[in-house]
Amino acid sequence: MAADKITPENFGVRGHVTLWSIDEKTGLHTPIFSQHNQIQYSWGFIAAKQLGYRAQADRPSYHISALYIEFENQENPADVIATTGFARDVGINYYNSLSGERDFLRIPLSLEPALGVSSGFEANLPISQQANQLTFFAQTSGTTGVRGKAFSNVVNSKVFAATLVAAPVFSDRTKDAVFARTMFTGANQVTKEASSQIGITWDIAFE
Numbered sequence: 753m754a755a756d757k758i759t760p761e762n763f764g765v766r767g768h769v770t771l772w773s774i775d776e777k778t779g780l781h782t783p784i785f786s787q788h789n790q791i792q793y794s795w796g797f798i799a800a801k802q803l804g805y806r807a808q809a810d811r812p813s814y815h816i817s818a819l820y821i822e823f824e825n826q827e828n829p830a831d832v833i834a835t836t837g838f839a840r841d842v843g844i845n846y847y848n849s850l851s852g853e854r855d856f857l858r859i860p861l862s863l864e865p866a867l868g869v870s871s872g873f874e875a876n877l878p879i880s881q882q883a884n885q886l887t888f889f890a891q892t893s894g895t896t897g898v899r900g901k902a903f904s905n906v907v908n909s910k911v912f913a914a915t916l917v918a919a920p921v922f923s924d925r926t927k928d929a930v931f932a933r934t935m936f937t938g939a940n941q942v943t944k945e946a947s948s949q950i951g952i953t954w955d956i957a958f959e
Contacts, residue, residue, distance in 0.1 A: 765791050765958050767932045769914065771942060772951035774891055781951060784942060789916075789934035789954070793840045798918045798929050812920030816931055818860050819890040819952060820915035823944070825853040825901060829908040832938035843930045847898070855897030856915075859890045860922060870957035884958050888916065891951035892944070898925070909944040912936050916954050932956065 767789040773782045801814040824833050838846075847856055865886040869877065873884055892911070895903055903909045913935040919928045932954070936942070942950055 768955045769934050770953040774949045774951045776947050785940045789932045791932050792930045794843050794929050795931045798931055814918040814920050816916055816918050818917045818919040820917055821857040821892055821911055822913040823909045823911045825907040825909050829943045833910055833912040833941055835935045844928050855899040855901035857892055858898050861888055861890050863889050873959055886956050888954040892949045905944045905946045910941050911950055912941045914952055
């Protein structure tokens with residue numbers, strides 16, 4: 753069954769990721785590639801917290817609000833980063849155990865998510881409620897990862913994975929919860945270039 757095919761047996765939540773090269777001088781967005789993601793089990797925790805609790809001043813909000821962008825610094829930028837499959841129970845503990853030249857950027861979403869309808873789903877929704885998809889966007893920024901590794905074209909920082917995250921208290925990473933994650937094949941891994949950033953558009957559809 754195709755990952756994006758809508759059938760009665762395949763209702764749920766799914767996502768699609770597009771990477772962009774963003775020219776810092778002109779702002780030009782050039783698409784690099786697109787692929788599907790994996791929804792992690794902890795998305796249920798995020799949804800339950802967000803849907804089941806009223807917003808109050810002393811209660812953190814678990815809306816999706818950040819991206820983790822994983823990278824590795826390399827001597828040879830042509831080298832492919834070895835990646836393996838990952839289980840749906842992978843959460844923030846994975847990032848706490850990174851070692852060597854691997855690190856990640858923790859980036860707040862730069863825009864409010866756009867609301868839309870996933871392709872082919874329009875007929876399933878009332879006319880007055882034509883919305884079941886959120887589109888998130890963020891781009892690389894800064895020169896240092898969470899673990900202190902440099903993120904720069906000088907050290908051949910190569911992006912190989914990304915994660916969509918709820919960060920209810922942005923100043924406290926221990927409260928982060930992982931919604932979805934994706935890893936890039938060798939051909940789709942992107943090396944940081946001078947005068948450009950890497951952007952990620954992430955569509956999440958609830959079907």
